[in-house]
Amino acid sequence: MLTLRDLQAWYGKAQILHGVALDVGAGECVSLVGRNGVGRSTTLKAVMGLVQATGSVRFRDAELIGRRTAAIAQLGVGYVPENRDVFPTLTVRENLVLGEKRGRASPRWTMDDLYALFPRLAERADTAAGVLSGGEQQMLTLCRTLMGDPDLVMVDEPTEGLAPKVVEQVAALFAEIKRRGVAILLVEQRLTIALELSERLYVMGHGRIVFEGTPASLRADAAVRREWLEV
Numbered sequence: 001m002l003t004l005r006d007l008q009a010w011y012g013k014a015q016i017l018h019g020v021a022l023d024v025g026a027g028e029c030v031s032l033v034g035r036n037g038v039g040r041s042t043t044l045k046a047v048m049g050l051v052q053a054t055g056s057v058r059f060r061d062a063e064l065i066g067r068r069t070a071a072i073a074q075l076g077v078g079y080v081p082e083n084r085d086v087f088p089t090l091t092v093r094e095n096l097v098l099g100e101k102r103g104r105a106s107p108r109w110t111m112d113d114l115y116a117l118f119p120r121l122a123e124r125a126d127t128a129a130g131v132l133s134g135g136e137q138q139m140l141t142l143c144r145t146l147m148g149d150p151d152l153v154m155v156d157e158p159t160e161g162l163a164p165k166v167v168e169q170v171a172a173l174f175a176e177i178k179r180r181g182v183a184i185l186l187v188e189q190r191l192t193i194a195l196e197l198s199e200r201l202y203v204m205g206h207g208r209i210v211f212e213g214t215p216a217s218l219r220a221d222a223a224v225r226r227e228w229l230e231v
Contacts (some may be wrong), residue, residue, distance in 0.1 A: 001026045001183050002047070002077075002152055007055040009039075009046040016042045017053070018207040024152065029174070029184040031194035034204035034228060040187045041082060043204070044154045047185075048072055048079050059152065078150030082157045082187075084137045088130025092121055092140055095129050099144035107149045108180050114143040117173055135166035142173060152183040159190055171197065191229060195219065203228050 002024040009017040016039045024030045032040050046053040049069045057064040064072050073079070087095050096111055115122035118139045124132065129140055138158060145153060155174075159167045167190075174197050177184055188194040194201060195215040203211035203218070205228045211218065218224065 001028075001060060002185065003056070003058045004043070004047070005056040005058075007043070007046055007053060007057060009042050009051050009053040011042075011051060016051075016207050017046065019055070020204075020207070020209055022202050022209060022212070024183050024185050026151075027178070027181045027183055028200070029178050029186065029198045031186045031188055031198040031201045032204060033188060033191060033194050033201055035231075036189075038204045039207040040204050041156050042207075044079065044081075044156055044185070044187060047077065047154060073148065073150075076149075076151035078145040078148055078153040080141050080145050080153065080155040080158065082160070084134065084141050086129040086132070086137050086140055086144075088128065090129055091126050092129055092132070093125045095140055095144050096147050099147035101148040108182065109143075109146045109149060111147070114146065117176065118143065118169060135162045138162060138166070138170065142170070146177070150182065152185065153177065154185040154187075156187045157189055158186070159188065159193060167193070 004020055004022050007017050007020040008015065020043055032043060034040055042051060045051045047057050047064060049064065049067055049072055053065060059075055059077055062075055120136060121139055121143065129137065132140065142158065158170050171193055174184060186194060198215060200214055201218055202209050203224060210228055211224045
């Protein structure tokens, strides 16, 4: 479904990605892990057309390099950034409505679905998003993206700074996303969550992929964990 080949990316004159290659299959959950600053977030931004990039990013049969971000989203790619972008003066409900993609006869997600998964959002449906807690804003950002009914959702550090109970809710949402056949590319600092949710993982170091394998193979590879993941 998503194929990256020789992906290079820059911020100004600073090159961040150096020939990244990875794949995400239909309905598959793949995690991209590594220490902070190695290029994981930049990889997602390059897919969405948010940074200068060369190489190839293909989603199904479409080449994404050179397309505008809005056009990429219309193809069925959802993106949840690390900074929890909500519309602060709009209510929870209004934020969700803004994410809705109209035209599909049987969308995978409805507002009621998402309220059932996150009852706290239902309780605060008429509350301005700007006064929500960090955890509530993370829930809202995830749910607003799902209202667009993407076939692939890319999520950047969804559990960072969240309380353990909210982390459990987010992990349950990812399990439900997988159950409904949506592919996931997950950037996640908590290795335990990445190992639990993913069919495959990529480890990134210095803007390159340094390991690809299953959760079992990463658990068994102490050298890779020590070199590229452990503090």
